[in-house]
Structure formats: structure tokens, C-alpha cells
Amino acid sequence: MLGYVLRxxxxxxxxxxxxxxxxxxxxxxxxxxxxxxxxxxxxxxGDIVQQEEIDALRQxxxxxxxxxxxxxxxxxxxxxxxxxxxxxxxxxxxxxLIWERLALTMVLSGVSILVSWFVAIPIGVYSAxxxxxxxxxxxxxxxxxxxxxxxxxxxxxxxxxxxxxxGLNVGGLFSQEYLAAPWxxxxxxxxLKHLWIPVLIIALGSTAGSIRTTRANxxxxxxxxxxETARAKGLPEGRLVWxxxxxxxxxxxxxxxxxxxxxxxxxxxLVSVVLSLQTIGPMMLRALTSQDMYLAGSFLLLLSTxxxxxxxxxxxxxxxxxxxxRMEA
Amino acid sequence: MATSPEAGSxxxxxxxxxxEELKGEEEKIYVAPPWRLMWWRFRRHRMAVVSAVVLVVFYxxxxxxxxVAPYNPEQFFIKYKMAPPSRIHLxxxxxxxxxxxxxxxERSRDEQxxxxxxxxxxxxxxxxxxxxxxxEYKLLGLFKTNxxxxxxxxxxxxxxxxxxxxxxxxxxxxxxxxxxxxLSLSIGLVGVFLSLILGVILGGLSGYYGxxxxxxxxxxxxxxxxxxxxxxxxALSAALPPDWPVVRVYFGITVILSLIGWxxxxxxxxxxxxxxxxEDFVLAARLVGSSEMRIILRHMVPxxxxxxxxxxxxxxxxxxxxxxxxxxxxxxxxxxxISWGVLLQEAQxxxxxxxxxxxxxxxxxxxxxxxxxxxxxxxxxDAADPYAR
Numbered sequence: 164m165l166g167y168v169l170r171x172x173x174x175x176x177x178x179x180x181x182x183x184x185x186x187x188x189x190x191x192x193x194x195x196x197x198x199x200x201x202x203x204x205x206x207x208x209g210d211i212v213q214q215e216e217i218d219a220l221r222q223x224x225x226x227x228x229x230x231x232x233x234x235x236x237x238x239x240x241x242x243x244x245x246x247x248x249x250x251x252x253x254x255x256x257x258x259x260l261i262w263e264r265l266a267l268t269m270v271l272s273g274v275s276i277l278v279s280w281f282v283a284i285p286i287g288v289y290s291a292x293x294x295x296x297x298x299x300x301x302x303x304x305x306x307x308x309x310x311x312x313x314x315x316x317x318x319x320x321x322x323x324x325x326x327x328x329x330g331l332n333v334g335g336l337f338s339q340e341y342l343a344a345p346w347x348x349x350x351x352x353x354x355l356k357h358l359w360i361p362v363l364i365i366a367l368g369s370t371a372g373s374i375r376t377t378r379a380n381x382x383x384x385x386x387x388x389x390x391e392t393a394r395a396k397g398l399p400e401g402r403l404v405w406x407x408x409x410x411x412x413x414x415x416x417x418x419x420x421x422x423x424x425x426x427x428x429x430x431x432x433l434v435s436v437v438l439s440l441q442t443i444g445p446m447m448l449r450a451l452t453s454q455d456m457y458l459a460g461s462f463l464l465l466l467s468t469x470x471x472x473x474x475x476x477x478x479x480x481x482x483x484x485x486x487x488x489r490m491e492a
Numbered sequence: 493m494a495t496s497p498e499a500g501s502x503x504x505x506x507x508x509x510x511x512e513e514l515k516g517e518e519e520k521i522y523v524a525p526p527w528r529l530m531w532w533r534f535r536r537h538r539m540a541v542v543s544a545v546v547l548v549v550f551y552x553x554x555x556x557x558x559x560v561a562p563y564n565p566e567q568f569f570i571k572y573k574m575a576p577p578s579r580i581h582l583x584x585x586x587x588x589x590x591x592x593x594x595x596x597x598e599r600s601r602d603e604q605x606x607x608x609x610x611x612x613x614x615x616x617x618x619x620x621x622x623x624x625x626x627x628e629y630k631l632l633g634l635f636k637t638n639x640x641x642x643x644x645x646x647x648x649x650x651x652x653x654x655x656x657x658x659x660x661x662x663x664x665x666x667x668x669x670x671x672x673x674x675l676s677l678s679i680g681l682v683g684v685f686l687s688l689i690l691g692v693i694l695g696g697l698s699g700y701y702g703x704x705x706x707x708x709x710x711x712x713x714x715x716x717x718x719x720x721x722x723x724x725x726x727a728l729s730a731a732l733p734p735d736w737p738v739v740r741v742y743f744g745i746t747v748i749l750s751l752i753g754w755x756x757x758x759x760x761x762x763x764x765x766x767x768x769x770x771e772d773f774v775l776a777a778r779l780v781g782s783s784e785m786r787i788i789l790r791h792m793v794p795x796x797x798x799x800x801x802x803x804x805x806x807x808x809x810x811x812x813x814x815x816x817x818x819x820x821x822x823x824x825x826x827x828x829x830i831s832w833g834v835l836l837q838e839a840q841x842x843x844x845x846x847x848x849x850x851x852x853x854x855x856x857x858x859x860x861x862x863x864x865x866x867x868x869x870x871x872x873x874d875a876a877d878p879y880a881r
Contacts, residue, residue, distance in 0.1 A: 454730075
């Protein structure tokens with residue numbers, strides 16, 4: 164087991180390195196850099212910008228150097244000093260900006276994934292054991308609609324309903340008074356009060372998908388001889404279903420934790436923009452449009468790292484849950 | 493659809509054994525060609541059939557949007573800024589029945605909130621007619637005509653019809669939705685086509701030759717998939733220069749979307765290749781001395797074509813959603829291009845959403861299109877292998 168984990172980790176390292184290169188190159192793709200867009204912005208506001216000033220700033224940020232030199236500086240800074248570079252727009256080190264947002268993103272995604280499992284597994288099992296019953300049809304239709312509805316559209320609808328029916332503004336993760344406040348117990352409670360709406364929205368898509376997977380897998384398992392054997396032994400139906408076939412049917416949950424995490428983060432990005440949550444999504448969008456490259460690049464790298472870690476965890480979980488999985492890979 | 497080689501080998505011997513017992517219906521199943529079996533299977537999936545019809549209607553609107561839309565999508569109706577959807581009546585105020593008509597709409601202002609109010613003036617009726625003459629346009633870019641599917645017979649300065657209301661600038665939302673269908677629905681097709689080409693080539697190489705090449709391609713696929721798609725799409729589309737013309741941005745976005753899409757396609761193709769490589773009919777073809785190219789194109793591709801079509805159908809909604817999401821946050825298509833995502837930008841502002849909720853209708857169109865594709869894909873997947881079970 165330990166050897167397996169170590170092997171997986173040794174594959175992970177080059178993966179992350181390549182991802183960091185890809186992230187950096189993508190962030191460099193837009194024509195011009197932060198300073199050209201900054202200068203353009205100043206000009207539209209009527210300021211006169213001297214080319215010398217821009218050149219001096221470019222020198223200071225090291226933007227004039229070749230891409231590989233910039234990348235090398237950035238990555239060694241991260242690895243050796245935990246320095247993620249300087250955000251040009253915020254005039255702060257990236258390090259001070261990202262961690263709180265990353266933590267909130269992780270809380271949001273983690274809670275969403277748990278919620279979706281807790282809802283999806285019982286419903287999927289019920290749907291499979293009561294195949295072709297009326298509740299099964301209704302649940303199937305609901306889950307199909309759930310798969311087809313993107314989170315950000317649902318967020319729009321919920322915002323509209325909350326606004327017109329209850330006069331509530333559901334945007335944000337905190338109340339006004341806690342927005343700038345330092346972390347305290349009261350702030351956490353306040354966040355939890357706001358958290359459930361985004362969690363429901365983000366969890367919907369993956370819940371619907373998980374219901375479909377559980378149902379399909381369990382239906383395959385229910386016809387197998389070992390289920391018949393257990394039934395012949397006289398095991399009560401409820402215990403039988405949960406003890407054997409469900410455990411096998413849940414394998415894909417563990418094997419796809421990594422990808423469902425990636426999907427959740429994807430969906431979460433747009434939902435956060437709509438609901439203006441204080442997570443990575445809106446800040447990354449801003450950083451991308453203003454070409455604040457170290458900030459945007461760091462976000463892309465961190466999000467990918469989260470998925471890679473998620474995949475690692477899911478592989479380990481799968482090997483632990485299902486001993487039939489070969490560990491050579 | 494092309495004949496499956498598996499079918500040819502398994503049918504005759506079965507036929508000999510059970511031929512006498514077969515009558516009517518059953519015999520029909522045994523002698524039917526594969527594409528007909530697929531059609532019978534597909535037909536059993538009711539939702540898939542209904543969805544297929546929905547998709548045909550959607551694509552008809554997309555292709556002939558100038559004809560279906562009553563107005564030019566950029567036409568401003570200053571009188572009708574944020575007008576609600578027109579109500580179509582069959583009975584007038586006195587209780588008499590008529591063919592469908594709309595009342596004259598009078599605009600007034602609420603004294604307190606300064607909001608525009610739109611009130612029906614029940615003394616003037618405007619009949620709704622099919623095939624009315626309106627703005628001139630070129631159908632399919634070829635024929636000049638001015639016939640529209642429906643509309644009012646009076647000039648647009650007198651009274652307009654807004655099936656889904658008007659936006660903040662007083663443009664007819666229904667017309668814009670029809671034009672938006674063209675970009676939004678075609679981007680899925682073009683994107684899937686691009687990912688199909690990439691996916692079949694790379695997946696085919698990976699599955700057919702195996703070995704080191706397979707390992708490399710699989711690692712690349714894993715790598716691409718570990719980067720969350722929407723952040724990656726956001727970063728890539730932020731790289732599209734803002735001064736590009738609409739057409740170029742459109743193709744830029746499709747390329748970006750298919751950069752991730754091809755990985756799914758490659759997986760499907762590779763899986764099929766791996767499964768088929770060991771089949772008897774492939775071995776037979778090889779023994780007869782067929783060239784590699786012939787084995788692939790003539791024997792293997794036809795037998796997994798139906799799987800590919802099914803997974804293509806399932807991949808399209810992702811593309812549509814991707815475009816909608818990107819355009820919605822302003823990184824995808826930009827006005828003056830009209831797509832469903834661009835139309836949804838109107839809904840970004842909570843205040844305008846509260847004043848005119850009908851700007852959300854493009855979301856409904858997206859959801860219906862995505863659902864329909866999912867159902868059709870589901871039905872196709874079931875039908876893809878008509879000999880299973």
C-alpha cells in the first residue's frame with residue numbers, strides 16, 4: 164500500500180511541474196502585458212502616460228525578460244520561498260490574496276461534494292431498487308433536468324426569486340458588517356448562514372449526475388448471483404442491498420472524486436461570479452481581464468493542484484475500498 | 493449506417509436453428525439490417541424521440557432565423573424599452589371570439605417610481621398573421637425576400653409584437669433569441685467536429701498501436717483533464733484579442749472548447765479499438781492480407797461508428813454550456829455578436845432582472861437544448877449496439 168502511494172506521488176510531481184508550465188504559458192498568451200492594459204486604462208481616464216515611466220515599471224516587475232526567465236523566477240520563488248509573485252493590480256504579494264479565497268473555495272467545494280453524496284446515494288439506491296415505479300420516473304426526470312441545468316443559470320433564477328418573493332439579496336458569503344472583519348466565531352456562523360444557497364446550487368449538478376451513476380451501477384449489480392445467494396440465505400432485503408451491491412456500486416464515486424472535484428470547481432467559478440462570492444472565481448476573472456498574470460497564473464496552478472491531490476486521494480481510497488483493484492499502476 | 497461485420501457472421505447460424513419457429517414479428521427482427529434495428533431501439537426511448545423533434549425545430553429556427561424572427565435583432569423600439577411579452581388574445585373585451593390578435597399597447601409612467609407601465613388599449617385590435625411582409629433579408633444568403641413567419645400587418649412604428657418581451661434597449665427578445673440560436677447551436681456542432689477529428693486520430697493511434705505512444709497520449713489526456721475546464725477556458729479565451737472580428741472570435745472559442753473536448757472522444761475511440769483489435773473478423777481480415785488502412789476504415793470504423801455518434805451527441809451540450817458560460821461572464825463572444833450567452837449578460841444585473849425577468853428566457857432555451865441533446869444521446873447510446881441482449 165505504502166509503495167503504491169509513493170508511486171502515485173512520484174507520478175504527481177512531474178504532472179504538477181508540467182501544469183505549472185502550461186499555466187504560466189497560458190497566462191502569457193494575451194498580447195501585451197499588465198502594463199499595456201494599465202497604460203491604456205490611464206489614457207482613457209485622461210492621464211498622460213510617459214513611455215519612460217512604463218518602461219521603468221516594466222523593468223521593476225521583470226516583464227521585459229524572456230518568458231522562460233520569468234517562469235524560472237516565479238517557480239523557484241514558489242518552491243523555495245513560498246513567494247507567489249506580486250499582484251500588479253492589488254499592489255500586494257499574491258500570497259496575501261489567495262489563501263483566504265482558496266480556503267473558502269475548498270470549503271464550498273468540499274461541503275458541496277459531501278451534500279451531493281448524502282443526497283444522491285440514498286436516492287440512487289431507492290431509484291434502482293424501485294425501478295420503473297412512479298417515484299423512480301419522477302426522480303429520473305428531476306435528475307435529468309439537474310444534469311442539464313448549469314449552476315450559474317440556477318443561481319440567476321434563485322437570485323431573482325429571492326429578490327422578488329422575499330426581498331432578499333442572496334449574493335455574497337458574508338453580511339455587510341463581517342465583510343472586512345477579521346475571522347471570529349461570529350463571522351464563521353455568519354458564513355454558514357450564507358453558505359447553504361451556493362452549496363445547494365453547486366451541488367445540484369453533481370447530485371443529479373451521481374443519482375444516475377448510482378442507479379445504473381446498482382441495477383447492474385442487483386442481477387448478479389451473489390445477491391441471489393444472500394437472498395436465499397434469508398438476509399432481510401434492506402440489509403442485503405446496503406451490505407453487498409451498494410458497496411460495489413459506489414466504487415465509481417471514489418474513483419472519480421478527482422474529476423468531480425474538478426467539475427465542482429469549474430461550476431463553482433461561474434456560480435461565484437454570479438453570486439459575487441469571495442472565492443477564487445470572481446478574483447480570477449478580474450485578474451484575467453486585467454492581465455494581472457502572477458495572480459491569475461497562481462489561481463490556475465492552485466486549482467489544478469487541488470484536482471491532482473483529489474485524484475491522488477481518490478486512487479488511494481479506491482485501492483482501500485476495493486481490494487480487487489490492481490496496485491501496479 | 494454501415495453494416496456491422498459482427499452481424500454478418502452471427503446471423504446465419506442462428507437462423508438455421510430457429511428458422512421454423514419464427515413467425516411474423518420475430519422474423520422481421522432477424523432479417524432486418526442493423527440500421528433498422530437501431531431505429532427500432534431508438535424509437536422505444538420515448539423521450540429521445542420527442543427530444544429529436546425538439547432539436548429539429550431548434551435547428552430549423554437557427555438556420556432560418558431571419559424568416560422565423562419577426563424583426564431585425566438590432567432594431568430598436570424606443571417606445572417599448574423593457575416592454576413585457578405581448579399577450580395574444582382570442583377573445584376581445586366584449587367577449588367576442590376572433591382569430592389571434594394583440595391590443596394596442598399604451599406606455600405611461602408610474603408617478604411614484606418613474607417606471608414605465610404598459611397598458612393594453614382594448615379599443616384597437618391588431619390581428620396576428622402568418623407570412624407577413626416585413627424587413628427585407630436574404631434567405632440562406634441566396635434569395636431576397638421579405639416574408640416572415642408571423643407578425644402584425646401594421647407598420648412597426650404603430651405597434652410591435654414581442655413574444656418574449658423587449659430588452660433594455662427596446663429590442664425584440666424573441667428575434668434576438670432566434671438569431672442567438674444560430675451561433676449557440678452551431679458552436680456545439682463545429683466544436684464537436686473539431687474534437688472528433690483530433691479524438692479519432694489520437695485515440696485511434698493510441699488504441700491501435702498501443703505501446704509507448706499509447707502511454708504518452710494517455711498521460712497527455714490525464715494532464716489536460718486535471719486542469720478544471722472552466723478556469724482553463726477562461727484563461728484561454730482571455731487571450732483572444734478584444735479587437736478581433738466576430739467570426740474569428742467564434743472560431744477561437746470553438747477551438748478552445750474542443751481543446752478539452754477531444755480527450756473524451758479519444759477515450760471512446762481508444763476503448764473501441766482495444767476491444768475490436770482482438771475480434772475474429774479483424775484477425776480474418778489481417779490473414780486475408782488486407783492493408784492496415786483498409787482494416788481500420790473498412791472493418792473497424794463501421795462497427796464503432798454508432799458509438800461515436802452517440803458520444804458526439806452527448807458531447808455537444810458541454811460545448812453549448814461552455815460557450816454560454818464564457819459569453820455570460822464576458823470572455824466569450826461579445827456584442828454585436830448575438831448568442832444565448834451574450835443575451836444572458838442582460839440578466840447579470842439583479843436590478844434589471846427584477847424589472848424584466850423575461851431576459852432569462854435564453855437560459856430556458858439553453859436548458860431545453862441541453863436536455864434534448866442528453867436524451868437523444870441517451871437513446872442513441874441504447875440503440876448503438878442493437879445486438880446487445
